Amino acid sequence: MKKNPMFEKIVRCREDFPSLKEEINGHPLAYFDGPGGTQVPQTVIDAVSHYYYTSNANFHGNFITSRRTDEVLEGTRGKIARFLGADGMKNISYGHNMTTLNFSLSRAFGRYLLPGDEILITQLDHEANRGPWLALREKGIVVREVAILPDGTLDYNDFECKLNEKTRLVAMGYSSNVTGTINNVPLVREMTYKVGALLLVDAVHYAPHFPLDVNALGVDFLLCSAYKFYGPHVGILYSNGEILNRLPMYNLRTQLQHAPYCIETGTLNHAAIAGVNAAIDYIGSFGEGDSNRARIVDAMEKINLYEDALAKDIFKRLNELKNVTVLGPTDPGATKAPTISFDIKGVGPAEVCNYLGEQGICAWNGHFYGIRPTEIFGYLQKGGVTRVGVSVYNTSAEVDRLITAINTLASR
Numbered sequence: 571m572k573k574n575p576m577f578e579k580i581v582r583c584r585e586d587f588p589s590l591k592e593e594i595n596g597h598p599l600a601y602f603d604g605p606g607g608t609q610v611p612q613t614v615i616d617a618v619s620h621y622y623y624t625s626n627a628n629f630h631g632n633f634i635t636s637r638r639t640d641e642v643l644e645g646t647r648g649k650i651a652r653f654l655g656a657d658g659m660k661n662i663s664y665g666h667n668m669t670t671l672n673f674s675l676s677r678a679f680g681r682y683l684l685p686g687d688e689i690l691i692t693q694l695d696h697e698a699n700r701g702p703w704l705a706l707r708e709k710g711i712v713v714r715e716v717a718i719l720p721d722g723t724l725d726y727n728d729f730e731c732k733l734n735e736k737t738r739l740v741a742m743g744y745s746s747n748v749t750g751t752i753n754n755v756p757l758v759r760e761m762t763y764k765v766g767a768l769l770l771v772d773a774v775h776y777a778p779h780f781p782l783d784v785n786a787l788g789v790d791f792l793l794c795s796a797y798k799f800y801g802p803h804v805g806i807l808y809s810n811g812e813i814l815n816r817l818p819m820y821n822l823r824t825q826l827q828h829a830p831y832c833i834e835t836g837t838l839n840h841a842a843i844a845g846v847n848a849a850i851d852y853i854g855s856f857g858e859g860d861s862n863r864a865r866i867v868d869a870m871e872k873i874n875l876y877e878d879a880l881a882k883d884i885f886k887r888l889n890e891l892k893n894v895t896v897l898g899p900t901d902p903g904a905t906k907a908p909t910i911s912f913d914i915k916g917v918g919p920a921e922v923c924n925y926l927g928e929q930g931i932c933a934w935n936g937h938f939y940g941i942r943p944t945e946i947f948g949y950l951q952k953g954g955v956t957r958v959g960v961s962v963y964n965t966s967a968e969v970d971r972l973i974t975a976i977n978t979l980a981s982r
């Protein structure tokens with residue numbers, strides 16, 4: 571990649587990640603499993619340990635460490651709101667992970683919807699945004715799924731056909747963690763307005779790579795997970811306005827019964843939440859602007875440009891290799907998350923990842939819980955595919971190593 575002053579800070583950021591200093595068989599670690607979870611910078615590790623040094627307690631108590639814990643929880647809600655473009659902390663709830671939050675939402679919808687009501691999901695989604703909704707079939711709720719086209723994009727005609735006045739909720743992903751496809755959320759929002767359906771978006775794979783603006787999108791719910799954007803394992807739910815207050819959540823009578831708290835159960839992972847705050851600050855450190863939000867958006871735009879250039883290079887070079895098939899959108903200029911899944915004819919994906927792993931290149935094989943798209947693309951029975959994802963700390967030298975290793979396997 572050509573030297574670009576815009577990326578000066580990004581190209582040096584590998585140093586911020588202590589785990590990337592490791593060597594495997596004499597090779598520096600090249601971590602291409604961001605879609606499974608990114609590595610964390612020192613500042614996040616420090617924030618987690620700082621919490622234990624200074625603030626460890628349960629929340630809402632009348633003593634110093636408990637008050638500090640309240641500040642950590644509420645301050646981080648505000649920080650996440652700025653990351654997502656939400657109005658404020660009242661819109662942000664925490665959970666163990668995205669899947670747990672989505673199941674809590676689906677259980678609440680199960681109490682509120684009637685048999686015959688419809689929910690629309692997609693074939694492209696991660697199972698975390700399918701399973702919780704499919705479970706509602708037990709209650710007589712009709713769950714339909716929108717088809718994927720052979721190029722790994724959603725079939726929007728099918729969307730239109732399957733949406734009707736009985737549709738109460740559309741649950742769709744923003745970006746596929748298998749193909750990197752970006753779904754047309756604004757178009758679907760328009761469609762849902764026409765039939766009065768709610769819109770829930772799984773942005774777990776989108777949030778690490780693009781700026782988000784939940785208000786501009788007009789979504790009712792949006793979920794993401796901090797461990798995909800340089801933070802600890804914390805699930806995040808954005809809910810619009812009063813919507814969470816209208817859902818009959820399952821919780822304890824001791825729980826605060828209003829948004830954003832009513833979906834939270836038991837004690838949260840306070841130290842990890844302190845780390846989420848630091849992760850968003852870390853992202854913001856790549857950006858410029860007059861406000862925290864402006865710096866985050868600027869940083870996400872820069873991160874996106876940097877990652878996209880590396881990913882497009884991988885995409886182009888993989889497509890040039892004999893015996894390699896790349897899944898998903900074929901247009902090299904398509905707007906995609908920097909995530910590429912591929913198959914090498916005659917070499918199983920587990921073998922590919924073992925081979926890469928011996929050279930210090932970390933990549934995942936299988937279906938990545940995107941089990942439905944992997945099945946539809948015809949790779950599930952064959953053990954799935956190999957996936958590489960680009961994160962802010964990846965470099966073009968690492969991409970060269972990756973392509974050389976894949977080329978060796980593909981030309982055996």
Ligand SMILES: Cc1ncc(COP(=O)(O)O)c(C=O)c1O
Pocket residue numbers: 605606667668669670696698699743745746747772774775794795805939
């Ligand atoms: C697109 C997508 N949605 C949902 C999830 C589930 O997230 P969590 O692990 O926070 O439950 C993942 C995790 O890989 C994902 O990639």
